[in-house]
Amino acid sequence: MYFKWLYSLLSIVCSWVRIDRAPKSSLPTDHPSATRNLISLLTPLSSLFLIISCFQTRDVEPPSSSTSDWVSPTDYQILLNNFQIAINQLNVQNYLRVFNTDVFRFTPASSLADDNQNLWSNWSSLDEQTYLENTIARLRGPSGNTLILQQTDLQDFGDSIQYAGNYTLRFNHNDTTLTDLFKGQLLFIIRRNTFNELEIHRWEDLETVPDSSWSLLKQKFIQ
Numbered sequence: 001m002y003f004k005w006l007y008s009l010l011s012i013v014c015s016w017v018r019i020d021r022a023p024k025s026s027l028p029t030d031h032p033s034a035t036r037n038l039i040s041l042l043t044p045l046s047s048l049f050l051i052i053s054c055f056q057t058r059d060v061e062p063p064s065s066s067t068s069d070w071v072s073p074t075d076y077q078i079l080l081n082n083f084q085i086a087i088n089q090l091n092v093q094n095y096l097r098v099f100n101t102d103v104f105r106f107t108p109a110s111s112l113a114d115d116n117q118n119l120w121s122n123w124s125s126l127d128e129q130t131y132l133e134n135t136i137a138r139l140r141g142p143s144g145n146t147l148i149l150q151q152t153d154l155q156d157f158g159d160s161i162q163y164a165g166n167y168t169l170r171f172n173h174n175d176t177t178l179t180d181l182f183k184g185q186l187l188f189i190i191r192r193n194t195f196n197e198l199e200i201h202r203w204e205d206l207e208t209v210p211d212s213s214w215s216l217l218k219q220k221f222i223q
Contacts, residue, residue, distance in 0.1 A: 069082075069085050069089065069091070069094065070082060070094050070097065072197055073098070073197050073198045073199075074196060074197060074198070075198070076154075076161050076163060076190055076198055078198075079098055079190065079198045079199075079200070080149060080163070082094060082097070082098055083095070083098045083147075083149075083200075084147045084148075084149060086098070087145070087146070087147040087169070088145065088146050088147060090136050090139075090142060090145060092129060092132055092133055092136070095128070095129075095132060096125060096128060096129055098199065098200050099125045099128065099199060099200050099201075100191070100193065100199040100200065100201050101124075101125040103201055104124060104125045104128075104200065104201060104202070104203075105123065105124075105201070105202050105203070106120070106123040106127075106128070106202075106203045106204075106205070106218075107120075107202070107203070107204040107205065108120050108123075108205055108213075108215035108218070108219070109184065109205045109206060109207035109213040109214075109215040109216070110206075110207065111207055111210075111213070112213070112215045112216060112219060115219065116219065119219070119222065127218070127222060128218075130222055131217070131218045131221045131222045132221075134221040134222070134223075135171055135173060135217065135221045138173040138174050138175060138221065139171065139172055139173055139174070140172045140173070140174050141172065144170065144172050145170060145171050145172055146168075146169075146170050147167065147168070147169050147170075148167065148168040148169075149165045149166070149167055149186075150165055150166045150167075151163065151164070151165045152164050152165050152166060152185070153165075159191065159192075160189055160190060160191045160201075161188075161189075161190040161191075161198070162187065162188070162189055162190075163187070163188040163190060164185065164186070164187050164188075165185065165186060166183070166184070166185055166208075167182070167183065167184060167185070167186055167214065168181070168182075168183050169181075169182040169183075169214060169217070170182070171217065173221075175220065178216070178217070178220050179211065179212055181212065182212050182213060182214050182216070182217055183208060183209045183212050183213075184205060184206055184207050184208045184209065184212065184213045184214055185205075185206040185208055186203060186204065186205055186206065186214070187202075187203070187204040187206065188200050188202070188203055189201045189202035189203075
C-alpha cells in the first residue's frame, strides 16, 4: 500500500515536470504556472500521504520464546513442569522464575558440603543463573539435554509444600572430566507469593550415585 501511493505520487510529479519543461510556445498564453500548480497539487497530496502512512499496520511479532512456555504456577505440578521445560529448552529466564530470588537457598550433596564452604553458604539465585549459563555454553548441541522428575513424597503444611523426588538430568557438555548424566534426589520447599503463585524457596540435593549429583554439576560450572 505504501509503495503504491509513492509510485502514484512520483508519476504525478513527473508529469508536471514534463509540462514545466515544455517549450513556452506549446503552452496556451493563459496557461497558469506549472510550478504553482505543482505546489498546489503536492500540498494536499503530501498531507494525505502522511495521514495514510500513520495508519500503516505492523506485522504481529511472535511471543518471546523465553516466556511463551511459562504457565502461571498455581499448583506445584505446574511449577515442576515449568522447571523441567526450562531445563529441556535451556531457557535460563524461565528456570530462574521458579525460585524466590530473595530468599532462595541451596544445600549441596553431603559429599560436597565441605568443599568450598563459602560457595555453598552464600549460594543464591544468581549462582543458579551463572552455573546454568556456563553449562549451556559448554554443550555440544541444543538437543538431548533433559530433566526427568519422579515424585517420591509430598507433604502439604498449609503455608508450604515439601516435595521430594528422584531426578535424572542429562547435559551433553564437552567436559571430559565430568559425567553428562546426573542422578540423585532433591527436596524442594515451596511457598506461595503475593500473586498466589508457587515458588521454590529451598533446594536440598541428595546424592544416590557417586560423582553424579546435581551439586557436582553446579560446583564444576559455577566458575
